[in-house]
Amino acid sequence: MYVASVRPSERVRGRVPGTVFALGAVSLLTDVSAEMVTAFMPVYLLFTLHMGYAQFGVLDGLYTGATAVLRLVGGAVSDRTHRHKAVAAVGYGLSTVTKFIFPVVGASAFGIGATMAADRAGKGLRTAPRDALISLATPPDRLGAAFGVHRTMDTVGALLGPLVTFVLLYEIGIVAGPVFVVSACFAVVGLIVLVAFVRENPRPVLTGPRPSVKAGLALLRQAGYRRVTIASAVLGLATLSDAFVFILVQKATDAPLHLLPLLPLGTALVFLVAATPIGRLADRVGRWPVFLGGHVLLLAVYVLFLAPGTGYVGVGSALLLHGLFYAATDGVLSARVSALVPESLRASGLSVVQTGQALARLVSSVAFGFLLQFAAFGTAVYAAIASLLVAVLVAWRLNALADTAATE
Template sequence: MYVASARPRDRVRGKVPGTVVALGAVSLLTDVSAEMVTAFMPVYLLFSLNMSYAQFGFLDGLYTGATAVLRLVGGHLSDRTRRHKAVAAAGYGLSAVTKLIFPVVGASAFGIGATLAADRAGKGLRTAPRDALISLATPPERLGAAFGVHRTMDTVGALLGPLVTFLLLYWIGVVAGPVFVVSGCFAVVGLIVLAAFVREHPAPAPSGPKPSVRAGLALLRGTGYRRVAVASAVLGLATLSDAFVFVLVQEATGAPLSLLALFPLGTALVFLLAAAPAGRLADRVGRWPVFLGGHVLLLGVYALLLLAPGTGYWGAGAALLLHGLFYAATDGVLSARVSALVPETLRASGLAVVQTGQALARFASSVAFGFLLQYAAFGTAVHAAIGSLLVAVLAAWWLTARGSAPHGDASPGSGSPGGGSQQAQDDAAVGG
């Protein structure tokens, strides 16, 4: 398989490139904006507008799945033009504009759905080129660490967003306008930081396949890449959205409803502390085992929904701890894993194909679980979630273990001089 490349000027021993730090600052500000909306939506839709679980599941799935098609578009455009920063800026700009549209649509379910779709379309457009900027600026053996640092800074924003929303709700009550306006201001500042501080240094066109939609999809012919793409989509089908996790944790544990808007903060705090160590661990022992291990932690979250009824703060805290560790072990780790499997000329496209599969799978998951929760008992719905995730983890393990070495890529010291590259270890782990 192809191996991630980096130019000599970007190799800084023991450090991540400045591009990664600058993009981390952009993501920090943008995530304050995005997580303010994420924290506000369950309270607003379920308890202010009194939407049903089925309606909420559709809108929440739309919030996740609307990124799907534009991930492919963003990846293709940035690879074809070699202007990753410009394409990412278009995505950040679209999301910033939507925050100012939310107050205008009011309580209209159609208006809220359309605006959520536009917001997430902006995320879809920017994600692949942003991750491509990170991977192209980073030495291959430090991809996990670089994505870990970026996700750590991103998570500072995810930590602050719910806190800002909670304070606004405390001061002014459940009023939508101020929440969306403040969210939009953070998004605009993030866009300004991207334009002013993120540098995309021109470089000679690298050798490799010519960027095109067909070439991006043709990556699926590669055994290792295809298995990672399919396995991550299968896991996405069995992954409940954050909003559903938080609502279910509150209902199962009996924690005060007033704390629901703060639950994303708990997940983000754990993610903040664990993202960089998880990235370094993935560089050392293998990215795919860490990614699968994260989904085992998510199984623990689902199990707690049944085992911790009425436990209040303690049960909620344990669930949010496991939820944050799940994200630390999966979010940036998957991007690092995929980056090692695609050529530089198709880096954004390769990331976009995998991310699109995940987004579509999670859209289907949210819609299906919303209907299940609407028409079945709480325990039945949770048992279904546990069973589907367990099957998905076993299927992903079986799919990626075929043809691999007995111990996959869990080779200590991979990526170190003389110790074999992490990419080669990962390729073996997925049979590529």
């Protein structure tokens, strides 16, 4: 197993490096932009364009994972060129451009789908290089804390995005153009901050194999890395997208429809408060147990969908658990993977795991959309509960095998 190395003379001792805070500011602004669109899409597609759940599931799956393979490209290119910031900037730039295209495509399902795919292509390119910048700037014993701080700042944007969308919809009604234009403005500012304020060490990293897509995939030969990759993909297959979670919360609790764009605020607020302390907890007690525990919390969210008449109490409980799920999984998985791969393949190693997750969630969104379209609400929820329970047991078993192998 590779252990992430660190050069003490180049790292800041005792605290999270400035690179993490700079990237956190970029993610904050970009997430305002992205979450404005995420909050608006269910209302726009389902209740304005009157798409069915099956069609929405296909578009949501496309938004989540159709361009997942670009994560491999982004990771390999940034590792090979030692230009993680430049590759991340291309990804952020592509997503920014799509915000100007959304108003042009109007109500065309094909146009919306293609633009959503391009937006996610940008995310696919930037995610692994960005996480590599964080992990390469941070000592291994503080990776959980660093990713927790970054995700906390990211989540401030996730809080503000739906709020901005709600205010716009309240003032002007369900009109797509202004939402996308304001979203684009936030994305442009985030890109400027990345270019102007994020620094990276230009010297090539010498530890580990020569970077390439093939070398990144070759990491799967390592038992520990392979188990993490498989387990995270299996869990991804049973993880409903945020859009479906919020739709189900609204349907299960009979919350007013106009509150749907605000539901992401609850998840984001909990994530904001919990991401950093849970990241530090993961550094102390183990990242994989915390990651797996987060999916147990998500299982509790699914169970709440079956509790009738819970009203706002049910909404609050579901969003609390959903926020804790993200705090225990999002940055924690990146911290776990970063400790398993050499510096020269840091972005590539992260991208392989992220690609597996994204493709799995693509399948999940499409499958659940068809299930919700053609089966009863309760049947769809029971299927989600059963699949996640099986996935948690499989992931737990894979980790138990890894522990057994380590002691032999």
